[in-house]
Amino acid sequence: MSNTLSSNESNPSGKKKIIVLGSGPNRIGQGIEFDYCCVHGLLAIKEAGYEAIMVNCNPETVSTDFDIADKLYFEPVYWEHLWEIIELEKPEGVIVQLGGQTALKLAKRLHEKGIRIIGTSYDNMDIAEDRGRFSDLLKELDIPYPQYGTAYTADEAIEVANQVGYPVLVRPSYVLGGQRMRIVINDEEVEKAVISLLKHIPNNKILIDHFLDRCQEAEIDGIFDGTDFHVMGVMEHIEPAGIHSGDSNAVLPAFNLTPMEVTTMEFYAEKIARALNIRGLINIQFAVKEGKVFVIEANPRASRTTPFIAKAYGIPYLNIATKVMLEDKKLKDFTIKKQLKGYAIKEPVFSFDKFPGVNKELGPEMKSTGEAIRFIKDLRDPYFRQLYKERSMHLSK
Numbered sequence: 001m002s003n004t005l006s007s008n009e010s011n012p013s014g015k016k017k018i019i020v021l022g023s024g025p026n027r028i029g030q031g032i033e034f035d036y037c038c039v040h041g042l043l044a045i046k047e048a049g050y051e052a053i054m055v056n057c058n059p060e061t062v063s064t065d066f067d068i069a070d071k072l073y074f075e076p077v078y079w080e081h082l083w084e085i086i087e088l089e090k091p092e093g094v095i096v097q098l099g100g101q102t103a104l105k106l107a108k109r110l111h112e113k114g115i116r117i118i119g120t121s122y123d124n125m126d127i128a129e130d131r132g133r134f135s136d137l138l139k140e141l142d143i144p145y146p147q148y149g150t151a152y153t154a155d156e157a158i159e160v161a162n163q164v165g166y167p168v169l170v171r172p173s174y175v176l177g178g179q180r181m182r183i184v185i186n187d188e189e190v191e192k193a194v195i196s197l198l199k200h201i202p203n204n205k206i207l208i209d210h211f212l213d214r215c216q217e218a219e220i221d222g223i224f225d226g227t228d229f230h231v232m233g234v235m236e237h238i239e240p241a242g243i244h245s246g247d248s249n250a251v252l253p254a255f256n257l258t259p260m261e262v263t264t265m266e267f268y269a270e271k272i273a274r275a276l277n278i279r280g281l282i283n284i285q286f287a288v289k290e291g292k293v294f295v296i297e298a299n300p301r302a303s304r305t306t307p308f309i310a311k312a313y314g315i316p317y318l319n320i321a322t323k324v325m326l327e328d329k330k331l332k333d334f335t336i337k338k339q340l341k342g343y344a345i346k347e348p349v350f351s352f353d354k355f356p357g358v359n360k361e362l363g364p365e366m367k368s369t370g371e372a373i374r375f376i377k378d379l380r381d382p383y384f385r386q387l388y389k390e391r392s393m394h395l396s397k
Helices: 032-047 079-089 100-104 107-112 122-129 131-141 154-164 187-200 259-275 305-313 317-325 382-396
Strands: 017-021 051-056 071-074 093-095 148-151 168-172 182-184 206-210 216-224 229-237 250-252 280-289 292-299 343-349 370-376
Touching: 017 032, 017 079, 032 051, 032 305, 032 317, 032 370, 051 079, 071 079, 079 107, 107 122, 122 131, 122 292, 131 148, 131 206, 131 259, 131 292, 148 154, 154 168, 154 187, 154 206, 168 187, 182 187, 187 206, 216 259, 216 305, 216 317, 229 259, 229 305, 250 305, 259 280, 259 292, 280 305, 280 317, 305 317, 305 343, 305 370, 343 382, 370 382
Parallel strands: 017 051, 017 093, 051 071
Antiparallel strands: 148 206, 168 182, 168 206, 216 229, 216 280, 229 250, 250 343, 280 292, 343 370
């Protein structure tokens, strides 16, 4: 029997190349928002003089249109496929910040193989992603954060929960969209939550955080170039603490936080970006209780709200961030002028009609499938007033 020779239709060019990893199929926790990030990243790479290569496998996205990237690999965003592409193309580096958690999870393999990660280094991204390491960093920086502990069994989790104090948030490390997160109030609920978590995600490290009840949540998206830090936007959530940020209505700019609270958030955000040596994008989640600002988590990548802020302010933030990652430009090279008059409200989009058996009650695990934008002139707008009224009803329960 003769051997069948394989053929390869992809002929690498002699140009310098950058690979951008997409987010794969749309799913709860990440979707079309990250495709916006990838598209604008690809265009920025072209403007910087590189050959832009896209790796993604979603036919419903703009990043997989034939005329966006110089070359498209319509392949699953898995390591085995990516490694073959890297061996063939020999790129200058790979961008993982634009494709959500799916792309970010491949950073470890890239680092182990010695492939250059464009932007923030793997180790610094891992500090932000590993909730334990990140909390240790916050302690070093003297930044307040909810008390926490780690466990690998239900018995250890109960012990930690009693140390940090109920209510607690039980969650696995390295997850997408708050998967398997639960707010619990006693030992029995901790045991049930941990057993369920380990059944679906075996051998995962479990984090138990003290849950800051009845507090205000907010977030900052920023860009750091190694020298300067720019706050893209401060968004204040309308829903109370306990609702995943992806499921919360959020207002840009903040409407009810004091100037001191906003300034403190911006100060902490820059402090964290410098400590992590961020190059490009970072998203930081905050909780504000009785005037004290706590840091909940940091995401060393584009967030779901990065496109929202770019559209609301009319600024090409993804283009700017990508050129910063490439070390092609510094923030001082751009003229950034925010154009928003009034406020922009981020509205979560749900698809419960397509999933009738799903529990519609919102909590720390994300359930929305997208987001929309609504502009209002001022806080007297009837839509905003109704949202705020509903929030007050939540808090009074």
